[in-house]
Amino acid sequence: MLLLAIAVASISGTVIEQGQSSAFYQANYPEDPALFGFLSWKVLLTVGLDHVYRTWWFLAILILFGGSLTACTFTRQFPALKAARQWKFYEQPRQFQKLALSAELETGSLEALVPLLEKQRYKVFQEGEKLYARKGLVGRIGPIVVHASMLLILAGAIWGAMTGFMAQEMIPSGATFKIQNIVDAGPWVGAQVPKDWSVRVNRFWIDYTPEGAIDQFYSDLSVLDSQGQEIKRKTIHVNEPLRHKGVTLYQADWAIAAAQVRLNKSPVFRLPMGQLETGGAGRIWGTWVPTKPDLSAGVSLVAKDLQGMLLIYDIQGKLVATVRSGMAVDVNGVTLSVVDLIGSTGLQIKADPGIPAVYAGFGLLMLSVMMSYVSHSQVWALQKEGRFYIGGRTNRAQVAFERELLEILDRLSQPTSSPAEPAIAAEALTPSAR
Template sequence: MTAKDVVFSKLSSWGTGPRKFFRKELLPVLADLRLAIVLLLAIAIFSISGTVIEQGQSAAFYQANYPEDPALFGFLTWKVLLFIGLDHVYRTWWFLSILILFGSSLTACTFTRQLPTLKSAQRWQYYEQEKQFKNLALSAEVKNVSLDHLKQTLESRRYLVFQEGNKLYARRGIIGRIGPIIVHASMLIILAGSIVGSMTGFIAQELVPSGKIFGIQNIIDAGPFSESQMPQDWAVKVNRFWIDYTPDGTIDQFYSDLSVVDREGQERDRQTIHVNKPLRYDGITFYQADWGIAGVKVRINRSPVLQLPMAQLDTGGKGRIWGTWVPTKTDLSEGVSLLAKDLQGTVLIYDNDGQLVSTVREGMSLDINGVTLYVDEVVGSTGLQIKADPGIPIVYAGFGLLMISVLMSYVSHSQIWGLQQGDRLYIGGKTNRAKVAFEREVVALLDQIESEQTIS
């Protein structure tokens, strides 16, 4: 043996070693049903936790809602939650690893069990001896019935029939063997869509005053490759935001009139959104999620219109109120405070001593501190939740295929053999499900061919 032969021999043995380990050791473990069940339960549990625990919030939010004393369930504090990554479950490396491992388990099961089962169902052979029929759970022997008659009867019952001499084989419902394979394929598609969404999607929140053009900046959760989904040549303008109120003063619905504009300010699309009716554009969805008061437009005597920002005040959990301060002297020595709690146009005015001076509505004026204060408009701001998830179409396609494949899996794969020996006809069959119904069908089949043979 030459040195070259020795080298190639070692390379060959090195290559077969990993393959042998994979086929003999690793593949059976991946294809184990118990492993798949454990992984599926883990995915379900962590998915539920991602639904129950608010995702993508600030550290202060979790500190306030998941304190160390008392800890939720005795152990779940904000430190544990952030350390494990339960604030962004679907993007953690361990959750994605579970998805990949579950997908590997499904793939291994498909190739080691489902595909061989399908191939076995497609392979068949004629029964040539009487004793072969006795091994079937369902078999019978009839006299004075021809094999041709049996063939015609089976074909009328939508069986695919093969005949060779005095032997016959028929089958129906091979799609039932294909169904489980497509079930696995559809689940793999769903997993792939989930991973794509986790890696490339993002969630953002913006609070935008009416009349402003904004880009997506306040991203609260994003995958490592989400940059590709960000708008490159367009932005969104909030033309107007308003709230419809019920007669008793409670909020009925939020509305935002939004326009998608390009770099030159040309409008590409325009829609009015509200809760449960988002704006979808270029793979990004804008949901109506919140609201606020951005500012108030005022005039002092004959001054131009001034839009003063209003800030949300701390009320100790007793409702939401926004306020601002308006100077009534040029040296800022005197002024009034303006408070508003909604967009119905009512503004409360307080003096420097904190005493309520008056209540005015939009379009009204008030003489105070030697000036005339006009309140023109309370400007609202829309709270938008912005989401991009390129994996959603893939997930929907997977679920659609899953529903079809589950129906396919319920189709019974039935097989019938026949053997003609003189005036005796041996008939036997088996099925993989609905065995009682199949037994009744075979009995009805025998009754049919015997009655038809008697008549003829």
């Protein structure tokens, strides 16, 4: 039931966008009509579905599940392992009747049985005419390691939810910044946000295909210490982030930050460009360039990418010219030169201190699952009153264990038996074994 609750909550956190603004949820989850008839933005924000993995009820489920695993480990798994490590000899023939596989032979000896069992990698214990052998004890340890790995994963997930954060920054090429625009964070995040280092965007650029579509965008980043000295540098792109002290910087978006222009022979000045509303028809950026000192006249510059093509509109909104970076055009009686377009890199920045524990837990879980598939097999033997009793049981791979025991019986009877007698040994197995 707890696993089902965790699965349902995790699915909701995957389907519903996490860490967005209230305006985003109001636009995408309106009250009328509500999704499924009830899921509106008010319900979503009240329940905490905008940050599922940090809600008190999700963390409570994880803690309850971890407590259940811990209780099961100490009340069932450890006692089962302790019992498996102990050995107990069978002293009466009737004890073999409760085993799934058992046989009673007229011939056979413990001295002949021991090497046969050791060849099959059994650990043998012998006391007089009694014998006990076992193998596959790791199969009993496996479930304990499974529980330990799941507890490690849960601990890592809870620690990451409480101390991790996600930030988004839009930084112009050439600018230096510290992480400030936190969009989602746990309640204990204070110590995780870096204060002693910053990041400089040395350069941002975009590669385009021959058809003019974006192929890839890149950011050349430098990590600077508190004195402004470079301590790390890397060019990042999509799926190739920069990692430093547990913080990961991903290339996520881009924008046009500014246009560098010159009027006649004036110094180059930088005009910020803002994204314009297009009603979903694409992204374009624009700025206004005054062509008179009193700002009574000017033109608008519009660009859709960083390839350098700009459209120039007059004050009435009429297209008057097109120009590329490095070119000039006469408008309103002045020479307007476009020196360059400055791009901004959109970075998504994440820190999750619980990830090492989660990864270690999953690695341990894969190992423990393989351990759990190892069969724990036990064999007893007793030599009493001229008869030889042998039997065994296993917790899995029953058919393989039966074949193994039949092979041991076959070899045990070979020195003193005729070729027909191995079949007799097989028939000696109790009906429940076949």
